[in-house]
Amino acid sequence: MRFTIRDRIHRLAASRVSLESSHEPVRIGEGSHMETKRIPAKLIGLIALLAAVAIVFGLVVWNASRPASTTSQPTRTVTVDGYLGGEKIGLFDDPEFGRIAAAQGLDVSYRKAGSLAMMDADQKDLDYLFPSSRIAVEYGKAQGVKAVRSDIVFNSPIVIYTHKAVADGLVSTGLMSVKDGVYRIDMAKAVTAMEANRSWTDVGYAAGYGQFRIDSTDPVQSNSGNEYAALIATVMNGGAPATTESVTRDGPRVKAIFEKSGWMETSSEDSFSQFLTLGVGSKPMTVGYESQILDLAVNKPDAFKQVKDDIVIAYPTPTVWSTHTLMALDEKGERLLDLLTSSDVQRLAWRRHGFRSVDYTGDDSIARFGVNGVVDQVTDVAELPGNQAMQALITALK
The missing domain is CATH 3.40.190.10 (Periplasmic binding protein-like II)
Structure with a gap:
């Protein structure tokens, strides 16, 4: 039978009443000279009360010190x-x-x-x-x-994914550079080459088919393509963030660059997957997030092992943060x-x-991922255009 603390108090109080009403005389002495004396009822009551208080205090402390019940109700989901x-x-x-x-x-x-x-x-x-x-x-x-x-x-910074043969070809013509294993692509030179309708051979990759282009997702539906459009518009504005006035002027030029890619994916993940699957012949270069290759290295190590020596991560100069x-x-x-x-x-x-945050990227090097050519500190970052300019750019690209 289980008793609560309140039950125990009631039982102790009842015991006290019993003691006061029916205690026996106490005999003191030896043999025939024994003397009978009574202990005062008030003293017995006081002793009983003190005992009750001590027991109750002990029970309270014991209950407080017990670990929380493991049978408590789970959090409602x-x-x-x-x-x-x-x-x-x-x-x-x-x-x-x-x-x-x-x-x-x-x-x-x-x-x-x-x-x-x-x-x-x-x-x-x-x-x-x-x-x-x-x-x-x-x-x-x-x-x-x-x-x-x-x-x-x-x-996560915007990066451009390409292949080793393409990257080395573009390095030979100065469109890209490499230092300490880190590749960078000069966006002003890239935009100039695309507007001039340069071929892949012209920019250093002789095995490429057709005109030089950098594929991306649809800029009016997906963020990576949209930020790539903002980057192009900023380059066309002399490196300053695009404005509503510059978008009015340069919008048709930005749209013409995207038209080189034909049909575009509407998801950055689908676009990256197609880049990995279709290979250099179909997707020589594509825009994505740095986090995508880091995620692949950790969660699909077998797939990463197959492509790690071919894929090159190129940081645009400038780039933008997503x-x-x-x-x-x-x-x-x-x-x-x-x-x-x-x-x-x-x-x-x-x-x-691979998503960067203030709390964990400062003390935890990107080298943990085992991906070649990635950097701890992203430099040469441009500011994105203001909201009105971006709304105008989206409208111009529809």
């Missing part, structure tokens, strides 16, 4: 659903991410969409949008998307935002998926 940029699917599918989310009572699901496309899509019953830049966030606001809270979660920003549409979305900015998820996002 809620499902959080929203649109997610494809390059972050690896993180959301990571079993460790699922465990961290479950510990906070969240079951996170997603629907893949381009950063700009998700702003135009039906958002009914969704809890969040997770595009890859503040440009997409501002575009969404212009389309009437209302977030209760938003914040930058991860960062700021992956979560837009919480309701309270559940806010809980997801809190989860994503927690130290556990930030650490996981860097070490297993």
Whole structure:
């Protein structure tokens, strides 16, 4: 039978009453000279009360010192659903991410969409949008998307993926450079070559077919293509961030460069996958995120081993940062935002998926990934154009 502390107090109090009402006389002395004396009832009551207090105090201390019950009710789990940029699917599918989310009572699901496309899509019953830049966030606001809270979660620089033969060919003509194993591509020279309709042979890669181009995702649907467009517009504006006036002037030139690529993917992850699958003949160069090759190295080591000696990561000069920003549409979305900015998820996002954060990239070198030609510090970074200029650029590219 189990008794609570209150039960024990009542039982002790009852014992005290019994002692006071029916105690026996106490005999003192020896043999026939024994003398009978009574202990005062008040003294017996006091002793009983002190004993009761001591026992109750002991029970309280004992209960407080016991470990928490392992049979407590688990945290109620809620499902959080929203649109997610494809390059972050690896993180959301990571079993460790699922465990961290479950510990906070969240079951996170997603629907893949381009950063700009998700702003135009039906958002009914969704809890969040997770595009890859503040440009997409501002575009969404212009389309009437209302977030209760938003914040930058991860960062990743825009890079250009190519192949060793292509990179070395472009180095020979000065379009690219290499120092200490790190390749860089001069974006001003690249834009000039594309506008002049130079062939692959002209820029140093004799095995290439047709005109020199750098493929990307659709700039009006996906962030990596959109930021590449911003980079081209900035180069055309003499290196200063594009303005509404410069976009009006240069918009047709930017569009002509994208038309060289023909059909474009709408997801950065699909574009990177096609680059890996189709090879140098079909995809000599393509725009992507630095995080994509780092994610591949950790999570698909066999696939990475097959391509590691051929793939070259070229940092554009200048480049731009992609700021992956979560837009919480309701309270559940806010809980997801809190989860994503927690130290556990930030650490996981860097070490297993290559997303840079303030907390983990400073003391944890990028060399941990075993990827050739990547850098700890990204230099030669351009500022993205303002919101109005970007909206004008998107309109010009439609």
